[in-house]
Amino acid sequence: MSATSLFRRGALGASLAAALTAGMVTPSVAAERELLNSSYDIARELFSAINPEFIAWWQAEHGEEIDIQQSHGGSSAQARAILQGLRADVVTYNQVTDVQALADDGLVAEDWQDAFDNNASPYYSTTAFLVRKDNPKGIESWDDLVREDVDIVFPNPKTSGNGRYTYLAAWGFADDQFDGDEEQIHDFMRTFLGNVSVFDTGGRGATTSFIERGIGDVLISFESEVNNIRGEYGSDDYEVIVPPVSILAEFPVAVVGPNAERNGNLDLAEAYIDYLYSEDAQRQLAGFNYRVNNEAVAEEFSDQFPETELLRVEDVFGSWDAAMEDHFANGALLDQLQRR
Amino acid sequence: MQRIGDAPRVRRILVISAVLLAALFLLLPLVAIFAQAFAQGVEVFWRNVSNHYTVRAIGLTLFITVLTIPVCLVFGVALAWLVTRFSFPGRRLLQTLIDIPFAVSPVVAGLVYLLLYGRNGWIGNWLDGYDIQLMFAWPGILMVTIFVTCPFVARELIPLMQAQGSRDEEAAVTLGASGWTLFRRVTLPNIRWALLYGVILTNARAVGEFGAVSVVSGAIRGQTNTLPLHLEQLYQDYNTVGAFSSAALLALIALLTLAAKASLEWRAARQEA
Amino acid sequence: MITLANITGSAPKRVLPGFGLSLGISLTFVSLMLLLPMTSLFGQLSGISLAEYWRIITDGRVVASYIVTIGAAAVAALVNAAFGLLLAWVLVRYDFPGKRLLDALMDLPFALPTAVAGITLATLYSSNGWMGRLLDPLGIQVAYTWVGIALAMAFTSIPFVVRTVQPVLEDLPNEVDEAALTLGASDATAFRRVILPHLWPALVTGTGLAFVRSLGEFGAIIFIAGNAPYETEITALMIFVRLQEYDYVGASAIASVVLAVSLALLLAINIWQGRFIKRLHGGRG
Numbered sequence: 003m004s005a006t007s008l009f010r011r012g013a014l015g016a017s018l019a020a021a022l023t024a025g026m027v028t029p030s031v032a033a034e035r036e037l038l039n040s041s042y043d044i045a046r047e048l049f050s051a052i053n054p055e056f057i058a059w060w061q062a063e064h065g066e067e068i069d070i071q072q073s074h075g076g077s078s079a080q081a082r083a084i085l086q087g088l089r090a091d092v093v094t095y096n097q098v099t100d101v102q103a104l105a106d107d108g109l110v111a112e113d114w115q116d117a118f119d120n121n122a123s124p125y126y127s128t129t130a131f132l133v134r135k136d137n138p139k140g141i142e143s144w145d146d147l148v149r150e151d152v153d154i155v156f157p158n159p160k161t162s163g164n165g166r167y168t169y170l171a172a173w174g175f176a177d178d179q180f181d182g183d184e185e186q187i188h189d190f191m192r193t194f195l196g197n198v199s200v201f202d203t204g205g206r207g208a209t210t211s212f213i214e215r216g217i218g219d220v221l222i223s224f225e226s227e228v229n230n231i232r233g234e235y236g237s238d239d240y241e242v243i244v245p246p247v248s249i250l251a252e253f254p255v256a257v258v259g260p261n262a263e264r265n266g267n268l269d270l271a272e273a274y275i276d277y278l279y280s281e282d283a284q285r286q287l288a289g290f291n292y293r294v295n296n297e298a299v300a301e302e303f304s305d306q307f308p309e310t311e312l313l314r315v316e317d318v319f320g321s322w323d324a325a326m327e328d329h330f331a332n333g334a335l336l337d338q339l340q341r342r
Numbered sequence: 343m344q345r346i347g348d349a350p351r352v353r354r355i356l357v358i359s360a361v362l363l364a365a366l367f368l369l370l371p372l373v374a375i376f377a378q379a380f381a382q383g384v385e386v387f388w389r390n391v392s393n394h395y396t397v398r399a400i401g402l403t404l405f406i407t408v409l410t411i412p413v414c415l416v417f418g419v420a421l422a423w424l425v426t427r428f429s430f431p432g433r434r435l436l437q438t439l440i441d442i443p444f445a446v447s448p449v450v451a452g453l454v455y456l457l458l459y460g461r462n463g464w465i466g467n468w469l470d471g472y473d474i475q476l477m478f479a480w481p482g483i484l485m486v487t488i489f490v491t492c493p494f495v496a497r498e499l500i501p502l503m504q505a506q507g508s509r510d511e512e513a514a515v516t517l518g519a520s521g522w523t524l525f526r527r528v529t530l531p532n533i534r535w536a537l538l539y540g541v542i543l544t545n546a547r548a549v550g551e552f553g554a555v556s557v558v559s560g561a562i563r564g565q566t567n568t569l570p571l572h573l574e575q576l577y578q579d580y581n582t583v584g585a586f587s588s589a590a591l592l593a594l595i596a597l598l599t600l601a602a603k604a605s606l607e608w609r610a611a612r613q614e615a
Numbered sequence: 616m617i618t619l620a621n622i623t624g625s626a627p628k629r630v631l632p633g634f635g636l637s638l639g640i641s642l643t644f645v646s647l648m649l650l651l652p653m654t655s656l657f658g659q660l661s662g663i664s665l666a667e668y669w670r671i672i673t674d675g676r677v678v679a680s681y682i683v684t685i686g687a688a689a690v691a692a693l694v695n696a697a698f699g700l701l702l703a704w705v706l707v708r709y710d711f712p713g714k715r716l717l718d719a720l721m722d723l724p725f726a727l728p729t730a731v732a733g734i735t736l737a738t739l740y741s742s743n744g745w746m747g748r749l750l751d752p753l754g755i756q757v758a759y760t761w762v763g764i765a766l767a768m769a770f771t772s773i774p775f776v777v778r779t780v781q782p783v784l785e786d787l788p789n790e791v792d793e794a795a796l797t798l799g800a801s802d803a804t805a806f807r808r809v810i811l812p813h814l815w816p817a818l819v820t821g822t823g824l825a826f827v828r829s830l831g832e833f834g835a836i837i838f839i840a841g842n843a844p845y846e847t848e849i850t851a852l853m854i855f856v857r858l859q860e861y862d863y864v865g866a867s868a869i870a871s872v873v874l875a876v877s878l879a880l881l882l883a884i885n886i887w888q889g890r891f892i893k894r895l896h897g898g899r900g
Contacts, residue, residue, distance in 0.1 A: 346792045347802050359701065361713070364720060368723050371736060375731065416640065417644045420637040420641050421637070421640075428638075439645055439650070441878070444828070444877075449858075450656070457652075457655035457656070492648065524631075525633070593731060600719045600726055
């Protein structure tokens with residue numbers, strides 16, 4: 003075979019493959035409109051369950067066939083993508099600051115927290131522990147985590163909203179315990195951070211380290227997440243501990259106005275978020291171990307959620323902005339506590 | 343004839359240690375991938391692979407690869423022709439510049455494209471006015487893929503064309519051959535193996551690029567997820583078998599690449615002999 | 616893939632066609648695809664003072680990450696130098712069953728996507744993986760330690776050494792061996808005194824390229840590194856962290872350091888190689 007015929011044949015094959023794959027890439031759905039929901043990392047299963055329900059509801063209500071696309075990633079990385087041009091219509095995040103970053107850029111309305119109920123947080127959760135079978139280290143609360151014989155796994159607060167909640171919860175506990183004595187709080191936090199065996203970049207990485215690699219005595223994550231993990235990996239091998247004091251984790255939602263308008267999805271985007279507050283959706287959320295505000299549903303699932311004192315970030319740290327600035331910014335307290 | 347290290351004992355020790363080390367270091371990971379992918383049987387593997395989102399990810403990955411190769415081919419041949427057939431000021435500099443993609447961490451490669459073509463970048467901002475979106479859509483993925491793969495063809499061709507020299511081509515020119523004929527008849531037959539080898543390397547890297555693509559993709563499942571990104575998401579979803587099923591597909595492509603390369607080398611060697 | 620590039624050859628005069636066309640394509644491509652995007656990196660940096668830049672790149676934790684990255688890359692490169700030399704030698708000098716398979720296997724790390732390599736190595740060497748289970752009782756921890764980082768780096772860069780040394784070894788004439796052995800030298804002495812000097816430039820080049828590659832590697836390492844501050848954080852992660860914080864300037868600053876070091880090393884390798892080859896050929900080029 004001569005070189006030229008070899009290449010001619012190659013080119014033919016290439017263009018054929020291009021034509022084929024182009025067909026695969028272009029959206030093949032018949033839906034008239036598509037809504038893009040930019041969400042946090044661990045919400046994939048949740049929205050895979052909720053979206054079909056919403057699509058059916060919209061179809062019944064408006065007789066229009068729609069489709070919902072999902073984008074998942076670290077919450078901050080997701081917000082950054084929207085700032086740089088990802089045309090998501092709605093955001094469903096796990097940290098207020100990430101929606102605020104969009105608001106600061108004018109992509110989300112300034113008063114977004116008033117646009118929907120409960121500070122625009124259709125569901126909430128807290129930080130809880132997952133320990134190994136029979137809780138061999140007897141871990142019940144935050145002060146057990148600073149013992150010398152305890153190894154902790156949770157994601158890096160620098161790269162993960164999940165990790166930030168854990169840090170803030172531990173701080174909130176220490177603040178309460180030591181009555182605001184700074185030196186003692188810092189000592190507590192330094193020991194706490196020193197007990198961490200692996201700082202994975204995201205929540206799922208931390209889970210893999212704890213479960214599949216067998217690292218550490220306790221995994222710290224959202225209550226919803228540790229319950230889901232226990233369900234996934236066997237309720238016989240792991241136990242969930244909800245500490246008596248922990249932090250309130252809100253899951254803020256917002257419509258990305260300019261994008262939704264551009265995509266002609268404004269009504270759809272608002273209806274989607276409203277739907278998250280509906281009793282059907284709230285029941286689904288509770289099924290995924292998130293705490294909800296709908297009274298009927300909350301009552302129904304009350305066994306599932308032990309009572310615990312939930313600290314608000316705003317009460318302990320002043321505001322989210324202050325918490326970010328004082329603790330997580332470059333060179334701030336987290337960096338100082340980890341310094342050698 | 344006597345050669346260094348020909349004593350049977352030396353020979354045996356060296357061969358055995360080399361094979362053992364290679365098996366442990368290179369072969370074992372490969373086996374592990376397939377073992378994990380088939381951990382729950384062929385059926386589960388197949389269900390994972392034929393999943394709607396996996397199929398879309400495979401489609402996007404192939405689409406990007408098929409578009410990347412011709413661009414890299416044209417650029418690689420043009421650059422190699424330029425720096426090996428002509429002498430001009432800045433030749434050495436140009437040669438070093440094409441090494442930039444090797445020196446840049448893939449995450450940074452993605453970042454620089456985002457900074458330029460994203461909504462806040464000056465080109466991206468301008469394009470946004472015309473409702474053209476490059477980042478977080480397939481054109482952005484294509485652009486960074488081209489960035490990380492463009493040196494391969496050129497780096498294969500340059501040393502070869504330099505070593506071969508241009509005597510044949512000069513002779514053809516004096517005989518009156520025109521540009522295109524000259525390239526097709528004289529140059530191409532000499533460089534075809536290196537060219538194909540470059541294409542194979544480009545292909546392997548284009549299929550597998552992760553860092554750079556993850557920055558500009560936006561990770562919309564079924565739309566802008568390439569196979570390596572899809573794999574990472576499955577891994578994050580506790581779907582270890584699913585993740586390794588995608589990994590096995592990528593490993594399979596890698597193995598085909600190796601086989602293609604080995605057969606090329608064998609053919610080239612046979613032709614020389 | 617990596618051969619002795621940039622061999623100093625005096626390029627012929629322009630009797631051949633296509634100068635304008637190839638120059639046009641090359642320059643357009645290099646400026647649009649390579650240089651233009653890189654300017655955005657420096658555009659970010661132009662907004663800050665030199666003192667600020669210095670503060671960012673010498674931050675304690677970032678410096679610790681340089682040390683981890685450079686240390687692990689150096690170990691990986693040295694291990695690869697030895698391992699790569701052994702493999703190249705065996706592949707060129709001996710015939711044995713499975714040789715072609717072994718040869719083909721050498722390119723696996725280039726062909727295998729780094730993310731795949733990352734999750735696979737992490738799975739293999741974690742304490743309940745195949746390798747981890749063997750090593751753990753011996754008290755050897757690989758995953759989530761510094762050793763794991765070096766291992767991932769060594770895996771992704773081994774072909775550089777093998778593929779640069781191999782062709783040089785193949786081209787080595789038989790007389791070299793004979794000359795040494797007829798003088799009555801032992802294998803080891805003959806290898807050190809006669810073969811090694813010939814292989815030296817290729818070996819250094821391959822090791823250098825492996826080192827540069829390891830400096831920038833992210834995908835394969837991130838899964839197996841424990842990412843503990845000051846201990847197992849690599850520089851690429853520090854860039855990633857800055858990006859998560861919307862700190863583009865910080866990310867660009869640290870990236871520029873890695874870029875400068877890598878480019879300087881590549882340039883040094885190119886120049887050193889050019890010199891060496893000139894000397895080897897008695898200045899004929």
